[in-house]
Structures are given as structure tokens and as C-alpha cells.
Amino acid sequence: MPLARAHSDSFSSVYLEGDRPAGVILVARRGWTSRVAAMGVAKPFRGRGVGRRMLGEALEEARARGDRRMLLEVFEQNPAAVRLYQAAGDAEARRLLGYERPAEPGEAAGLAEIDPLDYARVAAREYEPDLPWMLAPETLCGWVAPARAFRLGEAGSAGAAYALVNDTPGESFLLWGLLVPAPGRRKGWGRRMVRALAALHGGKACRVVQVVPEDLAPQFLARLGFAPLPLNQFEMRHDLGA
Known part of the structure; x- marks a missing residue:
């Protein structure tokens, strides 16, 4: 037929x-x-x-x-x-590539929840060009609850980090976006944000799905304790x- x-x-x-x-x-x-x-x-x-x-x-x-x-x-x-x-x-x-970071205790003090749309606006200013579809700021503009966005540090200052996450059942939460504006890079803000998110999620492991170009900040992710997942796209x- x-x-x-x-x-x-x-x-x-x-x-x-x-x-x-x-x-x-x-x-x-x-x-x-x-x-x-x-x-x-x-x-x-x-x-x-x-x-x-x-x-x-x-x-x-x-x-x-x-x-x-x-x-x-x-x-x-x-x-x-x-x-x-x-x-x-x-x-x-x-x-x-995707990545995973094992559970680790941390401190969530100073973590402020923000509108996911505000994360997308910062990403539009700070992200690298020509990212995969799922990471592009224009895609992130459509994220709504249960996605949550956070800021650590003062908005617009030389020291701040931003993250976009989605909690999931099980032993890990999903990290969909992590950025430190250019003036605050190499000052430990990324590590502090990841540890704060781990504390917020009860010490769960942190997982990044397979949407990250292999040449996008692999050393930065390694310094934060992330290891590549065995499967890739x-x-x-x-x-x-x-």
C-alpha cells in the first residue's frame, strides 16, 4: 500500500x-x-x-x-x-559534545533568579556567533518554565555569571547555558556559578546535552570539572x- x-x-x-x-x-x-x-x-x-x-x-x-x-x-x-x-x-x-560534572557540595548564597528572557538578552550580547540551533540566543528567547535562569553577582558589573537550567527527575540537572561577560572572565565566576547551582539542586550532578561544539571552550569546561559524555552528535x- x-x-x-x-x-x-x-x-x-x-x-x-x-x-x-x-x-x-x-x-x-x-x-x-x-x-x-x-x-x-x-x-x-x-x-x-x-x-x-x-x-x-x-x-x-x-x-x-x-x-x-x-x-x-x-x-x-x-x-x-x-x-x-x-x-x-x-x-x-x-x-x-555533551558533558557531565559529578555532584559536589557548594554554596548557593548570592544566587538571584532572573527571567529566562533576560538570560537570552545577555547571551545575544556575549555569545560566540554561529552557534548550533539549540544554543543560539534566538532559540533561548523561547525558554519558559520549568526552565530557570540565574545571576551570580551584580548585573552590569565586571563580576557576574549567568546560567540557564532545567531540573529533571533523577540524579542530575541540565545546564543549558552558562556565561560570564567578557570583563569578568578568568576570575572564577564560572566555577562559583556551577557550584552554586549544584547547591541549589541538592548536590545533583550537572549535565550538558550534546549540543556544544567540540571547539567551544573545552579547557574552560574541563577546569570546571566537566568531562565529555561517551555519545556525541x-x-x-x-x-x-x-
């Missing part, structure tokens, strides 16, 4: 064989860029070209819209998925032309 396609919105689709879901692809857009936010094929339909079709149609539609590039992330340790994307013409743009890019 041929697959039918139902649009969940203007850019995302569910593929069906009769009333049986065969696959789904979710596409996000920003400016001239599309991103495959999620893609999956139901187990009975794997090996039948469903993923290839979904990705090919998403690329064709992005090109027809006038988008300039398509982005996606895939775990390097999933060779079948990597081959699928490579066959579609996606190139490995960079490796994305590739950010892949498909240039669609002008």
Missing part, C-alpha cells in the same frame, strides 16, 4: 499506510534556515525507504520556499542514520543555494 501524507502544520508531516503511522518528520524554520527537529520511522516500516522519502521531500519543500540551508543533528554512533543523511547530500559541519548541513 502506498504511503499517504498528512501535514501536522505547514512544514511537518506524518506518513501513513492506511491508518498505521509509518513515519513522522518535524521541521522548524528561522529566517532562511530550516531544521529537522525530529524524524522517526516506525519499526515495521524501516528498511523500506520511508526515511529517505521524508527527508527528500522536506529538502525539496525547503528549496521551494526559498530557504538557503537545512540543518539537523544526528548521533555519530548511529551509523545508519548518518549514512541516510549523507546520501541525501548533508555534510558533517561539526561535532557536538554531528551537526549536519545541506546547502540549498540562493
